[in-house]
Every structure is written in structure tokens, then in C-alpha cells.
Amino acid sequence: MEAVEYFEVECPEAAGREYYRKIADVVLLDHNLLRVIRKLHIFIDPKVPIFIATGVTRKLPGIVRVRDFADVNVKDTNVTISIGDEAYLAPLLRILWDKFGKERVNQPDRFTIVLSVGEGEGDIADLPVYDPSESIYKDLIYVLQVIQPEGFKVRRQYYGGNRFYLVASEDTLPEDIEDLVRQKFALMGVEV
Amino acid sequence: MTHVPVTYKGGIYRHDEIIDLIEDLGGYIIQKHVIAQEVVLQALVPREDIELIRKIGKPLTGDVTPSPLVGTEIAVVTPSLEIHHLPHASCDVAEYIRRFGAKTNMVGLARGFGKRIAQLNDEERDVINEHDLAVYLLGDFEACIERKFPVLRRGIEVPIVLCGGPPTDALKKIVDPPVDGYVGGVGRFMHRTKESEEIGKLEEVVAEVTRVLDQRREDLARDPLSISPARFMDIIAENVEEIHEVLSPTPITVQMQGLRVKLPYDTFAPVIRKIVVDEGITIGDLATVSPSRMRDYILVRIKPFSETNIVL
Structure with missing residues (x-):
């Protein structure tokens, strides 16, 4: 947890706090x-019971473009893409199929794609392929659901603008829940 | 002749000699595992013959260790089988108890999670009651355990060992009426138990389970069973041919007071009841043969001496 600037667990029970x-x-x-x-x-607070997790994310990694994981060679109307990191191959193929149609996208082997492009279409290297921030917030919320005590089926969650929170309980959430969330953000020195 | 539960570990080469030896000495093989080149036998053997088995096993790289839990079936009860409780907390405890010879079954409750909303249904209750002991693995908060444990123990008649995150003293304070055993500091956690401190906690669970079961054995000894469950197992294995075709690891599971026979009830219960144990005495005379709530199995409960006036 050294990498995290601020990390606190607040709980009236000492043993539970250490566990969580x-x-x-x-x-x-x-x-x-x-x-x-x-x-x-x-x-x-297991007595109420309620679970609130509030947090701030770091600057998220930028959009992954073709040149980040592949070499692009342009020769006349032929573009050869040599894949370095296979992780992005599937989303790239889908984008190319949509853009150029399957008949113009050739994949002679696992790590090579050959494209025949028209005039002004050769700028493949800058094509955005994958936006990590889309999935990171989903992962964050999923992880908070794993951390929370089980059985807290009533949930409210929010993410965006570098912030996220998840509130969960097994009863109806109290009406002043947003004030509570604001208080927790204030403890970290974050204005909402 | 008193039987002691032991585990024999040794090479597969000539291991059948050890099996024959144990059987000739009047012992019982409860379970046999063959793992690659190794054989693990869980057996009940006469106390005075342990040294002999050790001596004969030595050239076969065999080793005999006491396993206090051989011949028991234990339920490890957890509020759910969700990622919150699996795999680490429940599996590690179940697996560790298994190393000492017990047959453990994991019972994940359908609606055991939460504090106010926790429930135990009749099937879960009956299944837990078919075991010799139930280990309850609950969470990290006192307030939660205090509220939900009375619900989860309703109708449970077997001894209970309660494990939870709060310290043992705190657990004792919040549980009323008291249960048979407590182990604090084993609550919900999300990692493998690898550090010596954590393994120590698992040891504590096993020690507590052993203590509670020893007490139970003493209680049972006051009114002994009409026949030992291990001997019953041998008799059923000899007389019911189909049991050898059952693929489960323990086709006949030995418990402290009976057996679970993994054959369909309707077809085999009458057959088992009629098996002759000794001149004119059948299994039906010595035990109740009833359907188990676990699948379509048969549950055999041996009657005590006070009911049958027979000890074999």
C-alpha cells in the first residue's frame, strides 16, 4: 500500500478494521x-450496517494507439503492421474491419496484418485502439464490491472526474448518504 | 482392543502388504489414496501394533503418524460460496482439517450472508446435522456475528466450533448459549494462508476440533455403540457388490456414530438392512437405515448398547 498516498479504514471495531x-x-x-x-x-459500521468507500484515482494511462504496440510500414498503397503486443490485436482487427472491410485486411500470420489503403488513408500509426480509463472505473467498482462485506445488496456507486465512491448496505440507504460521502471525501482533503 | 486413528504414508511398491497387515491385525482401512508414486492410508489400527506396522513399513519408506480425526465427518459451514468467502478462508480450513484424517464437506449456505438477512433453510440444517461436527466460519465483525449466529445455529444438534475474526474472548462473550469450541482470529481474509502465523491459526482450529471430538468420544463411551462404524464399513463392503463401482473417493464414509453409504436409498436400503452381521443379527437390528439429505445417499446410524443390548 506504499504506492497509495492516503489509505485509511475507519471502523468502530479494532479487529475488523485491521482485517479490512x-x-x-x-x-x-x-x-x-x-x-x-x-x-x-x-x-x-457493522452496527448500522453501512460500507462506504471513497477514493481518488491517479492520472490514468493515456489512450493506446497503433504505434504503441506495433511497427507500421507504408509502401505505396500497402501498409504492413507488425504486432509487438498481442493484447491489443483483437480490438485493432475489429477497428480495421469496420474501417476498411474484411476483404482489404489480410492477416498472413499471427503477428502481421497487411492492409491495402487508398489515398490519404495511410495514417494508421495514430489510430486509437484502446482507452484504459473505460475499463478501469468498472474494475474499480468491481473490486470495491469484492472488498465490501457480503450481503450488502443495496448499493450506490459513482465514478468520473478522477473520483469514485461506492456505498453499500443491506438496508435502505439513509437519506443523508451524500453528506456522509462528502464528509469522507473531506477527510482525504478532497472537495466534492 | 482399542483402535487408534493413524495415517500411513509410503511408496506404492508392496503397499498391499501393509494393507494386508493392518487387516490381519484387526484394523480397518478407512480411506486409501494413491498419488503418483505414493500411497496414503487412513486407518484405525490396534494401539499395541503401531510399532509393528512402523517396523514393517520402514523398508518400504513408510511412515505412520497419528491422525486424531480419522473416522470423522466434519461440515465446514460458510455463509456463502461467493468470492467473499472463497477460495481462501473456507478452503484452507477445510483442507487443513482434511490433512488430519477427517472427511470434510463444505456447506455453503444459500442465504447465509449479511447480518439481518442471514437465513438457514431446513435442508442445510439437516445436512449439517448429518455430520459429527460443524465448523462455522464467520466474518470479521462482532456486531455481525452476535446478530446472525443465533439464526445460523438454529436446530443444529451436532457440536459447533465457531471461528471468526474477533479474538476468542470476544467470541465467547457474544455467543449465548455457548457452543463447544471457539477460535478467534480466523475471519474473512482474501489471501492464501502461507505465513507461519496463519498456519498456526489453522493448527488452532484443528486442535479445537480435536478437543471437542475427544470430548464427544468420551460421552459416547459411556453408552458404547453396538458395533464400531469401521467394522460396519467392512461388512457392507463385503456384502454389497455395487459399492465397489461407486467412483466417489469414499464410497462409504465413516462417522463417529455411523456411516454414509453412497448408494441410492430406495434400491439398497432394504439390502443393507438385511445383511447378517453375526448369528441372527442383521444391520437393521443394530442401526437405523434412513435416507440422507445429501443426494440420494443412505445414512446408517448405529444404535447404542442401551437400546439394543448387544455389543459386537
């Missing part, structure tokens, strides 16, 4: 999200 500190640490590490989070505050 460890649980949050392990789950975030397992899902490779420690690097993404800058601040995280978790509040649990």
Missing part, C-alpha cells in the same frame, strides 16, 4: 489496481 485493511490491500493488489489509486478511504 488487509483485505483491501490484497484485493487491490490482486486486481493490479494499486497503481491506479491515489487516495482511498473506507468506512464500515
